[in-house]
Amino acid sequence: MKIAILGTGMIVKEAMAAIKQTDRWELAAIFARPRSKDKGEALAAEFGVPKVYTDYDELLKDEEIDFVYVGLVNSAHYQYAKDALMAGKNVICEKPFTSTAAEAAELASLANEKKLFLFEAVTLLHLPNFAAVKENLTKIGRVRLIQANYSQYSSRYDKYLAGSVAPAFDPMLSGGALYDINIYNLNFIIALFGRPAAVDYFGHIGFSGADTSGAAVLRYGGFTAVSVGAKDSASPCFIIIQGEKGYIRVEGAPNELKSVEVCAEGEITRHENNKHAHRMVHEFEEFADVYEKGDFATMALWLTTSVQVMDAAELLRKSAGIKFAADGKEPNEMGD
Secondary structure, eight states: EEEEEEOHHHHHEEEEHHHOOSSSOOOEEEEEEEHHHHHHHHHHOOOOOOESSOOOOHHOTTTOOEEEEEEGGGGHHHHHHHHHHTTEEEEEESOOSSSHHHHHHHHHHHHHHHTOEEEEEEEGGHHHHHHHHHGGGGGSSSSSEEEEEEEEEOOTTHHHHHHOOOGOOGGGTTTTTTIIIIIIHHHHHHHHHHSEEEEEEEEEEEESSSSEEEEEEETTEEEEEEEEESSSSSOOEEEEETTTEEEEESSOTTTTTOOOEETTTEEEEEEEEOOSHHHHHHHHHHHHHHHHHHHHHHHHHHHHHHHHHHHHHHHHHTTTTOOOOTTTGGGGOOOO
């Protein structure tokens, strides 16, 4: 499959490196905004990409391109993904999927209507170690508590403290710790247990109006999940699912799930099943499998999680008074 990459930021370079480690995808083009053309050309030279576009409409007219990978700023995900679907392109969209639940639902509906593939690039959901968690979940009995912590001091936080607001800390660009880093914890929890019954978010709000860290509380029938995400401080990262007959502990950052420990009725087993050193290789291989098989049923399951996560994320941030530019607008009113 030939794929066009949208964006020139850090996540784009990681995605391109992962794609180069597979034999399933061909990097066909890069899209860069006019002000970032030099970055786009540098990435094209580094990864051997033949085309660089600064006009998105022209890229979408390129009949050689099968997929578009949206690696732009959070607030642009919805419109660029929608434009690609409307042009008949399949889409891989970086997390967070969109800014609002309504945007997420519209994209999922549009993909189904047009019989196109639409995937959210949430690495953890496609890791073999996540499959190990699912396979062992029943062994720990009835779940009672979940603790998740993804805390990583941002490379942009010092500049933020000095008054410079990068997109990751700009609520008008759908930034903040909840959508940037805690979103992995939400995906982990909701992919396993579905939509929570109620949510609340206790965020530390910076001068820009974005959350720099915070704790999300997700309430389910019979258990509570506490999900911590921080860009203003660091901590060992982990996820623990506590059940009446044992626990499952995931070690390392939730976007990597480096290892899984299962303690069931006193017996401990460890799982280190991830096959690739680069966490993103797994998701691109799974996307290729689903596309080649024409497996829309699996896509629909993944999109259900994407929509449920965006619904929870929107409710969480609004409970803390965090406002985005996308709020209060119908999805089809949003520009890029």
